[in-house]
Amino acid sequence: MNGRIPRYLQIAETLRERIRGGALARGARLDSQRALAREFGVTLMTLRQALELLEKDGLIACRHGLGTFVASPSIDYDILHLRTFAGDLSAKGEAVETRFLRSDFRPPDRRVAQGLRLRTGEAVFVLDRLRLVNRHPMSYQRSFLPAGIGREVAKADLAITPLRNVLRFKLGIEVTRARETVFAVTLRSLEARELGCRPGTPAFRSERISWAADGAPIVFDRVFIPGDRFRITRELQYEGARP
Amino acid sequence: MNGRIPRYLQIAETLRERIRGGALARGARLDSQRALAREFGVTLMTLRQALELLEKDGLIACRHGLGTFVASPSIDYDILHLRTFAGDLSAKGEAVETRFLRSDFRPPDRRVAQGLRLRTGEAVFVLDRLRLVNRHPMSYQRSFLPAGIGREVAKADLAITPLRNVLRFKLGIEVTRARETVFAVTLRSLEARELGCRPGTPAFRSERISWAADGAPIVFDRVFIPGDRFRITRELQYEGARP
DNA sequence: ATCCTCCACTGTTCTAGAACTCTGCTGCCC
DNA sequence: GGGCAGCAGAGTTCTAGAACAGTGGAGGAT
Numbered sequence: 001m002n003g004r005i006p007r008y009l010q011i012a013e014t015l016r017e018r019i020r021g022g023a024l025a026r027g028a029r030l031d032s033q034r035a036l037a038r039e040f041g042v043t044l045m046t047l048r049q050a051l052e053l054l055e056k057d058g059l060i061a062c063r064h065g066l067g068t069f070v071a072s073p074s075i076d077y078d079i080l081h082l083r084t085f086a087g088d089l090s091a092k093g094e095a096v097e098t099r100f101l102r103s104d105f106r107p108p109d110r111r112v113a114q115g116l117r118l119r120t121g122e123a124v125f126v127l128d129r130l131r132l133v134n135r136h137p138m139s140y141q142r143s144f145l146p147a148g149i150g151r152e153v154a155k156a157d158l159a160i161t162p163l164r165n166v167l168r169f170k171l172g173i174e175v176t177r178a179r180e181t182v183f184a185v186t187l188r189s190l191e192a193r194e195l196g197c198r199p200g201t202p203a204f205r206s207e208r209i210s211w212a213a214d215g216a217p218i219v220f221d222r223v224f225i226p227g228d229r230f231r232i233t234r235e236l237q238y239e240g241a242r243p
Numbered sequence: 244m245n246g247r248i249p250r251y252l253q254i255a256e257t258l259r260e261r262i263r264g265g266a267l268a269r270g271a272r273l274d275s276q277r278a279l280a281r282e283f284g285v286t287l288m289t290l291r292q293a294l295e296l297l298e299k300d301g302l303i304a305c306r307h308g309l310g311t312f313v314a315s316p317s318i319d320y321d322i323l324h325l326r327t328f329a330g331d332l333s334a335k336g337e338a339v340e341t342r343f344l345r346s347d348f349r350p351p352d353r354r355v356a357q358g359l360r361l362r363t364g365e366a367v368f369v370l371d372r373l374r375l376v377n378r379h380p381m382s383y384q385r386s387f388l389p390a391g392i393g394r395e396v397a398k399a400d401l402a403i404t405p406l407r408n409v410l411r412f413k414l415g416i417e418v419t420r421a422r423e424t425v426f427a428v429t430l431r432s433l434e435a436r437e438l439g440c441r442p443g444t445p446a447f448r449s450e451r452i453s454w455a456a457d458g459a460p461i462v463f464d465r466v467f468i469p470g471d472r473f474r475i476t477r478e479l480q481y482e483g484a485r486p
Numbered sequence: 487a488t489c490c491t492c493c494a495c496t497g498t499t500c501t502a503g504a505a506c507t508c509t510g511c512t513g514c515c516c
Numbered sequence: 517g518g519g520c521a522g523c524a525g526a527g528t529t530c531t532a533g534a535a536c537a538g539t540g541g542a543g544g545a546t
Contacts, residue, residue: 004506004507006528006529006530007529007530008529008530032495032496032497033496033497033498034495034496034497042530042531043530043531043532043533044497044498044532044533045288045500045529045530045531045532046529046530046531048497048498049529049530062496062497062498063353063496063497063538063539064496064497064498064537064538064539065495065496065497065537065538065539065540066495066496066497066538066539066540067495067496067497068496068497183470184427184428184445184446184447184468184469184470185427185445185470186429186443186445200429200443202427202428202429202445202446203427203445204427225427226427227426227427227428230427247536247537249498249499249500250499250500251499251500275525275526275527276526276527276528277525277526277527285500285501286500286501286502286503287502287503287527287528288499288500288501288502288530289499289500289501291527291528292499292500305526305527305528306508306509306526306527307507307508307509307526307527307528308507308508308509308510308525308526308527309508309509309510309525309526309527310525310526310527311526311527
């Protein structure tokens, strides 16, 4: 029956804001623990409780004798969870934003044509988007849709409406199955430019095909995510002998 | 240059022993934090540091106003994809071969030291192996083990005995839990040479920590897999209403 | 120039309390 | 009997220090 928030949680939140807001750049060193304790008017123990929280979240890294540093943001993606990428991120309290770049009708490459089961010569609707987490580019996503669906989708304002919602509410299409394949690649100049990194940067390339209930392929997504901003995590449990 | 072990680590180890040894049954309530602090002759703060460790390992659960309880080991049987990412490809009917490269005792880097919960200065047993599929190098694997375990493991003929079997049958250690994290990287010259590709080749780097039933870290595996030889695939099923 | 020792600064561990909240029970009051 | 106030005992948060331990640089010795 009490709205009281522990001091160390408040401090953690304040520091989190500073990092998120850019007041503390990645790799920067925070003030010493003693200085921060003075600034917040708490003891070392209390401040350290706050830091431990941030460290557990991977936002900072403490190094004995050196200082406390802002970790380069790397987002964990639990591959066993079925949530969409954006959903996973927003669940972690990050500010996720999708920026519409451009759309077009174009002939697909062979992988896309095969994935969407198109006849040769059939054009597809191409949709380029950029996902930002905490205002930093996180992934460059190019989606391909069959021309028939694409023509309907193109009428919607994709700058504000999520593609999934357009499919579900305007077209009544429900995605029920998907297959995702992840490759390790290096970025080429086009993707690197959009993501603000150098060509040759290591990255994940994810390709996902989504099917409707009737088995018709709906979307082919191709996503590029720089390796320094992302990682895939799995927790494994082995059954068997136990104490 | 110091074998000193913090008091809270010693206490955590003692409690771990009690749980492992059956002195504390699952679901049993531990003595109150104040009583335990008295018993070990430390302050509440120090004792709580020990409890936090055990809680993070999932061995105990603290409940405000009620007490501290030995966690009942909850096994997730619904996670059925237990095959490790970098692990056995043999199930796919490929001719898999493991080539022993070298082993050594060496000081670990920071990531390894942290993952294995080592004190600085403590050396680890390093084991380098190459996995070949159809006689082609597939992954370069470097495993790190705590020195105590490593000394026993080093006595085995690792060129012919799988590490997992050495742990299980010679040391009686059963891995019950693991966490795997996958990064996108480019290969550096050492790994590239072993794998027979050019430096700068895009690759997956997988890091896995494996824990025994009592929560002790056993192995830190670091695996490099060139991107042109491997990819991760997963099937997703969406059922009914989803977020 | 090179090595080494020392030192300042950093994070880390710990003491000895005090006051707080949360939970379940007990006993009073109706 | 039913409800509710209070209480005891549990975990939680916090103070104000002190001492320990790892790092890297400054300055002296060689």
